[in-house]
Amino acid sequence: MGIAERKEKQKQDIKKMILDASMKLFIEEGFEHVTMRKIADLIEYSPTTVYLYFKDKNEIFFHLHELGFQKMLEMNSNLPEIKNPLMRLYKMGENYINFGMQNQEFYDVMFIQHAPMDALAQMENCDWSLGDTAIGALQVLLQECMEKGLIQKAPVEAVAMAIWGMVHGLVSLAIRDRMNKLVPKEKLVSTMHTSLNWLLGTIDNSFNKE
């Protein structure tokens, strides 16, 4: 039955077209300018056709949010080659900030917008596995650092939340225009790195010993 296969492939192709169009719209014009009608226009179908491939708009954003995590993962592909876990931690934080600031619309849908979480709440498997995996990786890394005596021992969960909280806080405040006056635009990213380095420096044992 090659016919069924081809049909299935066509279906996947159109799904991809829809996601590509959505991505184009929200990268170029921003989240709030992504509308079902504009998506339909871009792929040259009627608006209702989109609903044959996705349950609703939230589901589309859920898929975009997944693509965002994929992109983020690619950005972290330079991590495994860093042997020193503490250096890996520094780099991980810097990657996070850079990813957020260079892909603001992706960051928005991954960590700020309600839409993908609303879609998630209506799925059978309601876990935010992508996010939980990411924070899990941070916890494992922190654990390794502590075991090797590179950073001060402390409850891993609390430290992980603190670090994630800080980098997310910096990026999301910047994205939502709350840092416009505090730091000049061109120094924003470098100041964030300074803050991150300060935080990691305070828990860095080699730093404190000196």
Next chain:
Amino acid sequence: MGIAERKEKQKQDIKKMILDASMKLFIEEGFEHVTMRKIADLIEYSPTTVYLYFKDKNEIFFHLHELGFQKMLEMNSNLPEIKNPLMRLYKMGENYINFGMQNQEFYDVMFIQHAPMDALAQMENCDWSLGDTAIGALQVLLQECMEKGLIQKAPVEAVAMAIWGMVHGLVSLAIRDRMNKLVPKEKLVSTMHTSLNWLLGTIDNSFNKE
């Protein structure tokens, strides 16, 4: 001219009615359920009348965002009585987290939503003075702590950004449902306090000396 005064007062009364209605709506039903028509319904005027008192919806949210800062300031009224600046810093952070978690819709419009900043961008005085004042207070406090040798010396701006970033990151991740699985709901606030205490503990000199 008592008439002009009375008219002016009436005008202010209606403005207040509009803001009260908006506040009621967004506290009880959430930000996205605040619509011009619902506001008009609540105050029993036609939708267009609202535009005679506010330029647009963003301007209404700007005023709500101001009221949020006022509420936050009230919550910090217990700070001046704390003589030890380091203890004041702890309390300030805890207040921030508590305010955000107890007034999620206010927090949303103050630090996450675009609306008030969009309104600000179209005003003659484009400074986000409320936000900048708040972060300024944090910087002054940190400066005092450093001068008295209570915490390790470091660039004030970077440390302030790190602390603000962290508490904002924690609260905003929670508000936007990114911590549902990571921490059980009932332990969320206490875990945030743990993270904050961990961060401040690492820079607390009295803590490190022991």
Next chain:
DNA sequence: TTGGTAAATTAACGGTGTTAAGTATTTTTA
């Protein structure tokens, strides 16, 4: 060729922010 199925569309519903034009109402002036 016909019948059935899958895919896509048209039309519509109820909502949104916002504006232009028109109607009351109130105040000022002659």
Next chain:
DNA sequence: TAAAAATACTTAACACCGTTAATTTACCAA
């Protein structure tokens, strides 16, 4: 006090939005 001017408010409409029901078109199997 009556007419004119200014103020306050409403009605109607525009151009959107997400979403659904009903309908048409395109395709494949017998």
